[in-house]
Amino acid sequence: MNTEGRVYDIAIIGGGVTGTAQAYVFTHFVKGISNVLLLEKNENVALVNSNTDSNAQTLHGGDTETNFSLEKALKMRDAECILGAFLEKYGEGAYRRLYKMALAVGADEVRLIKERFKMIHSYYPTLEFLGRESIARIEPKLVEGRNPETEVAALFRPNGFAVDYHRASECLYKEAMKSGKLDAFFKTKTRAITRTDGIYEIETNNAVFHAKAVAVAAGPFSILFAHSCGYAGEYTILPVAGNFYRTRAVILGGKVYTVQDPMFPFAAAHMDSSINDPSAMRIGPTADVIPFLERRHWATIADFLKTGVISKEGLRAIFEIIFRKDEKEEKRKVLRFAGKNVVYKIPVIGTWYFLKKAAQKIIPTLRYRDLEFARGEGGVRPQLVNMKTRALEMGTGKIVGDRDGDKLVFDITPSPGASDCLRNALVNAKKHFVPFLGSGYEFDDKKFTEEFPGAREAFGRIA
Numbered sequence: 001m002n003t004e005g006r007v008y009d010i011a012i013i014g015g016g017v018t019g020t021a022q023a024y025v026f027t028h029f030v031k032g033i034s035n036v037l038l039l040e041k042n043e044n045v046a047l048v049n050s051n052t053d054s055n056a057q058t059l060h061g062g063d064t065e066t067n068f069s070l071e072k073a074l075k076m077r078d079a080e081c082i083l084g085a086f087l088e089k090y091g092e093g094a095y096r097r098l099y100k101m102a103l104a105v106g107a108d109e110v111r112l113i114k115e116r117f118k119m120i121h122s123y124y125p126t127l128e129f130l131g132r133e134s135i136a137r138i139e140p141k142l143v144e145g146r147n148p149e150t151e152v153a154a155l156f157r158p159n160g161f162a163v164d165y166h167r168a169s170e171c172l173y174k175e176a177m178k179s180g181k182l183d184a185f186f187k188t189k190t191r192a193i194t195r196t197d198g199i200y201e202i203e204t205n206n207a208v209f210h211a212k213a214v215a216v217a218a219g220p221f222s223i224l225f226a227h228s229c230g231y232a233g234e235y236t237i238l239p240v241a242g243n244f245y246r247t248r249a250v251i252l253g254g255k256v257y258t259v260q261d262p263m264f265p266f267a268a269a270h271m272d273s274s275i276n277d278p279s280a281m282r283i284g285p286t287a288d289v290i291p292f293l294e295r296r297h298w299a300t301i302a303d304f305l306k307t308g309v310i311s312k313e314g315l316r317a318i319f320e321i322i323f324r325k326d327e328k329e330e331k332r333k334v335l336r337f338a339g340k341n342v343v344y345k346i347p348v349i350g351t352w353y354f355l356k357k358a359a360q361k362i363i364p365t366l367r368y369r370d371l372e373f374a375r376g377e378g379g380v381r382p383q384l385v386n387m388k389t390r391a392l393e394m395g396t397g398k399i400v401g402d403r404d405g406d407k408l409v410f411d412i413t414p415s416p417g418a419s420d421c422l423r424n425a426l427v428n429a430k431k432h433f434v435p436f437l438g439s440g441y442e443f444d445d446k447k448f449t450e451e452f453p454g455a456r457e458a459f460g461r462i463a
């Protein structure tokens, strides 16, 4: 490959859904950009956490995620609107429209979602509050066999999305290629990013590339690049893997989430039909801390050890997070939670425990023999740990490298990173890369809003 002398406007490291969304936005909507580089270590886009079965296939819109603050919910409403608009135009085969539900079981959870409905319903015109009878009308299996004394209620929205993020990435990539401005190199692993005279040198296993600015969208590996460029030294990563179970015993028509504990926003199981096999339901994910930056890739244990977790500060932060008592309930909730997820891993007993603790909360009549462990499914959520405050920071993380003329953005993307991919790409383009690149570069607001008129308002909220 001859790239000698070529200086790309922007290089993107990582071809998951975060990287391909940026490739699409940079090549289509930034005036002045003439060439963008995409480097991916695998042979195709989105084969890691954005792969079809690595995640829960949900386009989170903020309505049925009971742990989101109003601010976060509205941000995700915008994310859903923007990615939804792209999918409806260019994403044939990458998504399905279906209902989304947050099921509350027991008086406390019912109270919680009643309050939540009051707080958010004016922002979601199609959101409904359902009592037991209405739930039974829509999905009788959610009520059948349930103790009639147990209160149940649900938040329900008929028009959500299930997404195959692998295919969505392929669509984003395909559209980016159509611009004629994207050079993509697969089986090309970035080893180092350095800067000389204001230009970034990107060393890979195949060649050395040059760019004026770099977007690092390498999932959990983004933190290592941030560290090597002198940023985010106070952060490390806790890789939280998620496993799924499958069943063909009960088929639901939509996505049924349960009420999330705000302390573990990634943890409460949900159930929906698999996007690539609607005759099977997926239940999960579980949450399981593993020492890998990439699931089932043993070599990435060495990468995990480089994240700073095995330093005095890292170990102290992890220890405190695990053993800290919850302020309200005076319980060591993280320890209990971790314990529960360890039990899930024990053969036979684990499946039985998952059935009792998670699956039957959704479908009370589900039996042990109905559940099958979905081997090979589920990726890693790179949860950020702040070693200074010794706290887990939930949600996606963005590190902007703009010191001393640097032009770097590192995205670290636990859930709901896939849902936010296109909104995030717009944020990166408008707020970071256009100012980084300076005069001669401009975001083309008019082109974007003409392309996606339905996403005009959501786009307008990106400053």
Ligand SMILES: Cc1cc2nc3c(=O)[nH]c(=O)nc-3n(C[C@H](O)[C@H](O)[C@H](O)COP(=O)(O)OP(=O)(O)OC[C@H]3O[C@@H](n4cnc5c(N)ncnc54)[C@H](O)[C@@H]3O)c2cc1C
Residues within 6 Å of the ligand: 013, 014, 015, 016, 017, 018, 019, 039, 040, 041, 042, 045, 046, 047, 048, 049, 050, 051, 054, 055, 056, 057, 058, 059, 060, 165, 188, 189, 190, 191, 217, 218, 219, 220, 221, 240, 241, 242, 243, 285, 378, 379, 380, 381, 411, 413, 414, 415, 416, 417, 418, 419, 420
């Ligand atoms: C169990 C589970 C359930 C989830 N459910 C949802 C959900 O329902 N909805 C949702 O929105 N999100 C969900 N998520 C999160 C979602 O999967 C991620 O936010 C999203 O896939 C992140 O995309 P990404 O492109 O940033 O990272 P990835 O998909 O991990 O892509 C990173 C890419 O970078 C490449 N790369 C890494 N290092 C290098 C290097 N050195 N050189 C070149 N390339 C490199 C990798 O090969 C990979 O292709 C879930 C995650 C898990 C684990």
